[in-house]
Amino acid sequence: MTATRVLVLNSGSSSVKYQLLDMRDSSRLAMGLVERIGEETSRLKHTPLTDGGASRERTEPIADHEAALQAVAEELAKDGLGLDSPELAAIGHRVVHGGQSFTRPTVIDNAVLAEIERLIPVAPLHNPANLTGIRTARALRPDLPQVAVFDTAFHTTMPESAARYAIDVETADAHRIRRYGFHGTSHAYVSRATAELLGRDPSEVNVIVLHLGNGASASAVEGGRCVDTSMGLTPLEGLVMGTRSGDMDPAVIFHLMRVGGMSTDEIDTLLNKKSGLIGLCGDNDMREIRRRIDEGDERAKLAFDIYIHRLKKYIGAYYAVLGRVDAVAFTAGVGENAAPVREAAVAGLEGLGLAVDGDLNAVRGDAPRLISPAGARVAVAVVPTDEELEIAAQTYALVGKNI
Structure with a gap:
């Protein structure tokens, strides 16, 4: 059996958004959101997208991201889409900041994790949460390829004349100060879809x-x-x-x-x-x-x-x-x-x-x-x-x- 499914995770500081897609036809099999992680009123809303399945909600304490992903796995399993399925090819993670180090999607290993962590000072609100999601998913499925897709990657093609600020070069380089850009996955998708619309x-x-x-x-x-x-x-x-x-x-x-x-x-x-x-x-x-x-x-x-x-x-x-x-x-x-x-x-x-x-x-x-x-x-x-x-x-x- 060829594995064609990809689970997409977008981990925030107190939330996890997810979608499961089948890449044979880019169809969505399930989607959901875990929010208020770490609170007494945590909530998981899960929506199966095959066979007209109805949304399900769980309102219960979810202590951390590990518990959140376990809950997601349980909901997916109820629909026959569990994380242990041989049809699951990989988990794709949204990572907000890849700096100049990552110009394309990258299979995650310990060195990649260390570099994402090194970039925390330029993305203090986002990269730590992204890292938490990655580490949790790797612990759940250590055998499965995990891929980081960076918001900044699409913008790494900018020429230096657009990317650099007009400040002292040594200071800028020492502190990695430059224009990185964000929303890169959206800009990549929309620019390509616009061309397709124009034929x-x-x-x-x-x-x-x-x-x-x-x-x-x-x-x-x-x-x-x-x-x-x-x-x-x-x-x-x-x-x-x-x-x-x-x-x-x-x-x-x-x-x-x-x-x-x-x-x-x-x-x-x-x-x-x-x-x-x-x-x-x-x-x-x-x-x-x-x-x-x-x-x-x-x-x-x-x-x-x-x-x-x-x-x-x-x-x-x-x-x-x-x-x-x-x-x-x-x-x-x-x-x-x-x-x-x-x-x-x-x-x-x-x-x-x-x-x-x-x-x-x-x-x-x-x-x-x-x-x-x-x-x-x-x-x-x-x-x-x-x-x-x-x-x-x-x-x-x-x-x-x-x-």
Whole structure:
């Protein structure tokens, strides 16, 4: 029996998201979420996706990630999809930060674990949780290939002119300070899916990808390779986000320390958790912001206008970086669902060949689709992202040939 299944794990500090896929046809067999790990009110929601199975929930104390994965294994086993199945080919792990060390998916061994751990200072919120998930999964199935798929890997093709900051080179190198970029699995998937939507080979297509969720990032993709992206050393740089400030004069930090008397931790919290849309208007849900705008709320309107202004700046900047743009693709929660954001983002950019058709833009759906007028010079598309499928595909491409 050929093993064709891949379990995708996305381990957070107190959660584990998972999907089980069959790579013969990229179908999903099961998915779920364990949340509030370590609390009395831990919850596991498991959904089998074959034979019309109904979702199941467990609410019970789940002490740690080992207990969480054991619970996941139990739920999968109830559907005949247990972790001991000979059809399971590998486990693919989302790892947020791979630095310059990892430019592609990598089979995990002790040396890889040590390098991911060494990168914790540049990803203190994410890499420790990713490591916990990896170690737990390796203990459960030490015989099974485990693959790390890095958020940063897709962006390692950026030229040094885009990746380096203009600070002292020795200082930057000593502390690994450069633009790494994030959401890489999404940008990779969406840029390729956009080319497929256009009926062209990805190597022929230049795409600006706008991943707009609570976290938001843009990328300039030239012939399938990332040449620039908006997030930097951390996910704080770039677009206005749900709770993150995005681009800002670095001297604001010095001002807050010297004049505002704020500590480093307080400023970190301000810029990452109390800024962006929530800092501007008290809401980070675009649906709520649009509702408030419709009711005449000026603060919500200003927040929306600032969000769109930054988005337009990046579209224009990446148009200049690429020189020729074949498509602009909107993806993730806001990008896929907020028609007013898409309309406003390209309004006034007709001179660049960008426009949306109002009727097409209003249509909702789960499939990739064009929303630009027929014959438009630049295609504008909505392309639902699928990071789990991308992780599974990269994992299976690495280990499947050895099965």
